[in-house]
Amino acid sequence: xxxxxxxxxxxxxxxxxxxxxxxxxxxxxxxxxxxxxxxxxxxxxxxxxxxxxxxxxxxxxxxxxxxxxxxxxxxxxxxxxxxxxxxxxxxxxxxxxxxxxxxxxxxxxxxxxxxxxxxxxxxxxxxxxxxxxxxxxxxxxxxxxxxxxxxxxxxxxxxxxxxxxxxxxxxxxxxxxxxxxxxxxxxxxxxxxxxxxxxxxxxxxxxxxxxxxxxxxxxxxxxxxxxxxxxxxxxxxxxxxxxxxxxxxxxxxxxxxxx
Amino acid sequence: xxxxxxxxxxxxxxxxxxxxxxxxxxxxxxxxxxxxxxxxxxxxxxxxxxxxxxxxxxxxxxxxxxxxxxxxxxxxxxxxxxxxxxxxxxxxxxxxxxxxxxxxxxxxxxxxxxxxxxxxxxxxxxxxxxxxxxxxxxxxxxxxxxxxxxxxxxxxxxxxxxxxxxxxxxxxxxxxxxxxxxxxxxxxxxxxxxxxxxxxxxxxxxxxxxxxxxxxxxxxxxxxxxxxxxxxxxxxxxxxxxxxxxxxxxxxxxxxxxxxxxxxxxxxxxxxxxxxxxxxxxxxxxxxxxxxxxxxxxxxxxxxxxxxxxxxxxxxxxxxxxxxxxxxxxxxxxxxxxxx
Numbered sequence: 334x335x336x337x338x339x340x341x342x343x344x345x346x347x348x349x350x351x352x353x354x355x356x357x358x359x360x361x362x363x364x365x366x367x368x369x370x371x372x373x374x375x376x377x378x379x380x381x382x383x384x385x386x387x388x389x390x391x392x393x394x395x396x397x398x399x400x401x402x403x404x405x406x407x408x409x410x411x412x413x414x415x416x417x418x419x420x421x422x423x424x425x426x427x428x429x430x431x432x433x434x435x436x437x438x439x440x441x442x443x444x445x446x447x448x449x450x451x452x453x454x455x456x457x458x459x460x461x462x463x464x465x466x467x468x469x470x471x472x473x474x475x476x477x478x479x480x481x482x483x484x485x486x487x488x489x490x491x492x493x494x495x496x497x498x499x500x501x502x503x504x505x506x507x508x509x510x511x512x513x514x515x516x517x518x519x520x521x522x523x524x525x526x527x528x529x530x531x532x533x534x535x536x537x538x539x540x541x542x543x544x545x546x547x548x549x550x551x552x553x554x555x556x557x558x559x560x561x562x563x564x565x566x567x568x569x570x571x572x573x574x575x576x577x578x579x580x581x582x583x584x585x586x587x588x589x590x591x592x
Numbered sequence: 593x594x595x596x597x598x599x600x601x602x603x604x605x606x607x608x609x610x611x612x613x614x615x616x617x618x619x620x621x622x623x624x625x626x627x628x629x630x631x632x633x634x635x636x637x638x639x640x641x642x643x644x645x646x647x648x649x650x651x652x653x654x655x656x657x658x659x660x661x662x663x664x665x666x667x668x669x670x671x672x673x674x675x676x677x678x679x680x681x682x683x684x685x686x687x688x689x690x691x692x693x694x695x696x697x698x699x700x701x702x703x704x705x706x707x708x709x710x711x712x713x714x715x716x717x718x719x720x721x722x723x724x725x726x727x728x729x730x731x732x733x734x735x736x737x738x739x740x741x742x743x744x745x746x747x748x749x750x751x752x753x754x755x756x757x758x759x760x761x762x763x764x765x766x767x768x769x770x771x772x773x774x775x776x777x778x779x780x781x782x783x784x785x786x787x788x789x790x791x792x793x794x795x796x797x798x799x800x801x802x803x804x805x806x807x808x809x810x811x812x813x814x815x816x817x818x819x820x821x822x823x824x825x826x827x828x829x830x831x832x833x834x835x836x837x838x839x840x841x842x843x844x845x846x847x848x849x850x851x852x853x854x855x856x857x858x859x860x861x862x863x864x865x866x867x868x869x870x871x872x873x874x875x876x877x878x879x880x881x882x883x884x885x886x887x888x889x890x891x892x893x894x895x896x897x898x899x900x901x902x903x904x905x906x907x908x909x910x911x912x913x914x915x916x917x918x919x920x921x922x923x924x925x926x927x928x929x930x931x932x
Contacts, residue, residue, distance in 0.1 A: 337714060344711040348700065355699045355740075423695030426661055427756070430684055431712035592660045592680035 341433055345441020352415060353445035363407035363449060364456050367400035371461070374399070374523070381524060388525055389467070389555040397461040398550035399522055401478070402543060404453035405485040406513045408446045413493025413506035416442055420501040420588070435585045439578060443490050450486030454479040467555050474553040477563065481553075484570040485546055489513070491577025498584035520544040542569045610637035610672055610686075610763040610796050612658065617667035619653050627653040629820035630667065635813075637763075640790045640797040642811025644804065644906065650820040651800035652692055655768045658798065659689045672764055688757030689766040694749040698742030702733050702752050705741065706759065713760035727755040731785065747778025754785065764796040765789065771806060783810055804906040814906065816913055823913040832904040834912075837861065838879050839902040843870035845895035853896075856888050870898075879903070 353359060375393040382392050389395050419425045428438065458468075458478055468474055496506045520543035521529065529535040538544050549566025552559040612635040619628040628650040635641040645651050656662035658671055660680040669676045672686035696705060706724025715723060728737045731751040741749065750770055757765060767786065771779040787810060789795040801807050807814045808828050816824040816831075824831055840860070844853045847869055854863060854871035861876040875881045882901055889896055910916075 340711055340714075340717075344708050348697070348704070348708055351704070352697070352699050419697075422697075423691055423693050424697055426691055427695045427709075428712065429661060430659060430687075430689055431709070432681065432685065432714060433712050590661070590663055591684075592663050592677050 337432070338434060338437055341437035342440045345433075345437060346444030349415070349442050349445035350448050353411070353449050359407075359411045360449065360452065363404055363411070363453055366407075367403035367453075367457065368460055370403065371396055371400050371457075375464075378523060384524075384528055386525070386528060388551070391465070391467055391555070393461065393464055394466040394555050395525075395551065396523075397457070397466045397554060398547045399517070400457040400461075401454060401482040401485065401550055402517055402522075402546060404450065404457065404482065405489045406510065406517065407453075408449055408486040408490040409493040409496070409513055410507055410510050411449060411493070412442060412446045412490035413495075413497040413509070414503045415445065416494055416497035417501060417503040417506050420497065421503065425589070429589050429591050435582060435589070439491070439494055439581055439585065442494060443487050446487050446490030446493075447483055450483040450490075451479065453486070454482035457482075468553070469555055469557050470553045474558075478550060478553050481546075481549055481563075481566055481570065484567060484574070488570045488573035488577060491574050491581055495577055495581040495584050498581055498588045501588070516541060516543050521547055542573075545569055610794070611635050611639070612641075612669070612671050612764065612796065612798060614658070614669040615667055617654065617657060617669055618665045619650075619657055619662065620665040626665075626820050628657070628664075631817070631820070631822050633815055633822060633825065635796060635798055637796050638790060638794040639812050640786065640799060640810050642807035642814040643798065643800040643817060644802070644807045644814055644910070645800075645817035646802055649817045651802075651817055652768055654817070655689070655691070655766050655798070655800055659687060659691075659766055660684055685760070686762060687764045687766060688760070688762035690750070690753040690757045690768065690770055691766075692768045692772075694746075694753040696741045696744075696749055696752060699740060701738050701740055702728055702744075702755075703737040705752060705756060706737075709756045709759040715760065723759065727758055728752075731755045732781065745778075747774050747781070750774060750778065750782060751785075754782065758789075762795070764798065767797060767799045769800055769802065771801070771803065779806070786810060804910070808906055816910060818914040824909060828906060831906065831909045834909070837874045837876060838904060839864055839872050840875055840882060840885055840899070841867065841870055841872035841902060842885075842889070842899045843867060843897040845897045849894050852892065853889070853894050856892055856894065857885065859888065860885055872902075 375396045378396070379392040381387060382390055382395070458475060462468060470477070493506060493509070496509055500506065519534070519537050520541045521538050526535065526538055526544055529538055545565045546569055549562050552562035612633070614631060614633045616630050616632060617628055618626060618630050620626050631654065643651050643654065653662065657664045658669055658676060660676050660683050663677060671683045674682040674686065676683055700708070703724055706728060707720055710720040710723050725734065725737070728734050731754055733748060733751055733755065736744065736748060741752065744752065754770070771782055774782070783806070786797055786799070790797050799810060811828065813825065813827050814831060815822050826834070840857060842853055842857065844850055850869060850871060857863065857871050857873035860881050861874040864872050864874055879901060886899070
């Protein structure tokens with residue numbers, strides 16, 4: 334990476350982090366809402382652990398994987414809304430008048446998502462452990478959980494950037510949130526894939542990448558080190574990031590028609 | 593001449609290459625009319641060029657093309673000697689632009705904006721803080737530099753916008769309606785700074801405006817654009833002279849003397865609309881006839897409450913060239929010459 338590109342990425346990352354930290358309205362719901370759902374689900378569905386084949390005695394531990402995914406979904410909205418606002422206010426044009434490179438813009442903008450992902454992951458894990466969740470892989474597992482959560486957050490954030498560049502509208506980006514939430518609900522969110530008895534739901538959940546992201550978290554929480562599950566989880570996060578960045582890069586070229 | 597605040601590839605001198613040359617520039621939008629319809633213009637280095645026109649006339653589209661943010665459909669333009677289509681990065685390194693809305697981040701401070709802008713323009717780290725502070729000082733925002741921009745007034749935002757446009761020491765400055773929505777104090781302060789930049793630092797300024805008095809006060813030459821075409825171009829004085837004659841308007845002290853007053857004024861030129869209770873006429877012989885008018889009124893024994901000379905304004909020029917008045921223009925205003 335050239336010095337100029339490093340400076341550009343660094344400056345935009347700094348701005349992105351400052352923006353995120355200065356908008357409590359972005360951070361607080363992303364922290365509180367998933368923890369509230371965790372409390373409700375782990376209380377209401379705790380009897381599910383008595384189903385034959387349920388992989389753990391603690392539904393709280395099983396459900397703790399979900400907030401990491403919900404938090405990542407917030408990053409779609411936050412990263413996308415910030416960029417859409419830059420488009421709407423003309424700030425993107427200001428940036429376009431500098432020698433800024435497209436790659437620097439996209440990478441810098443995702444820095445805010447990294448910070449938010451980190452804060453979210455540490456908070457969910459800490460609250461979950463205090464509430465009594467298990468973590469069989471110990472400190473090493475905790476670090477991998479945080480790394481996986483940040484990777485997924487950044488991947489989903491890149492989709493937010495694409496949506497912002499494609500539509501140029503904060504409202505359009507925000508309207509994606511419920512669509513993504515549907516993906517979470519049609520996954521193995523509430524029960525393990527093997528226990529989903531309704532065939533069509535099982536098939537949909539099996540085809541849904543969110544299921545495997547959840548399984549990667551769960552493997553670290555109550556199963557132990559599972560290289561296959563982790564490779565699948567990190568691989569899916571990487572693919573989402575790659576696809577998101579390629580799409581965002583293409584949309585940026587269309588959006589920034591500077592000569 | 594003060595040294596220009598340039599870094600990287602600063603334009604430290606005024607040269608023919610610091611101007612703008614436009615030939616047959618066209619921008620057509622999908623399923624829409626031609627926003628810019630074949631304009632030709634030349635802006636000399638160090639000149640302030642006023643681009644005057646109503647909303648939707650094509651001013652901002654022209655600026656977007658000249659600043660390389662929008663490719664033209666046809667035609668050519670060279671900015672600072674570089675082609676806007678094939679040499680976009682060279683053009684961008686030579687220009688500064690404050691576009692129509694002050695595009696600022698409400699969550700960042702003024703100083704943070706300056707740091708970001710200077711860094712993205714490749715100014716060395718050691719110089720960024722000093723340059724930012726100097727520019728903030730110059731636009732009167734030194735004390736507000738550590739405050740978030742969300743709390744700035746409209747005038748402060750515009751001044752910060754100007755400082756950001758100057759961050760890399762450009763030789764050409766594009767200002768797209770820089771004073772729209774500003775109070776008169778903020779507007780005057782911005783005019784002073786723009787005049788100073790051109791006069792002392794030789795910066796070429798391309799200024800779009802819908803305020804006639806702004807073009808009149810700032811621009812060395814004015815181009816009037818309407819429906820995407822330039823309908824008139826010249827110095828404000830030349831344009832006004834083309835339209836012609838000043839108007840003299842008087843109100844008698846005794847309302848009953850209005851008709852006698854009008855008859856006297858008609859000796860000097862065609863009668864035209866005046867204020868209620870008064871009369872007005874176009875002075876065929878120009879401003880120099882004013883003294884004769886005063887003597888004639890005195891000779892007829894008509895006591896005068898007010899007497900005003902209206903110089904031809906750019907609004908008159910605009911009206912003559914386009915057939916309609918400029919929406920939202922403040923008008924050039926009358927020049928009262930006293931009362932009798």
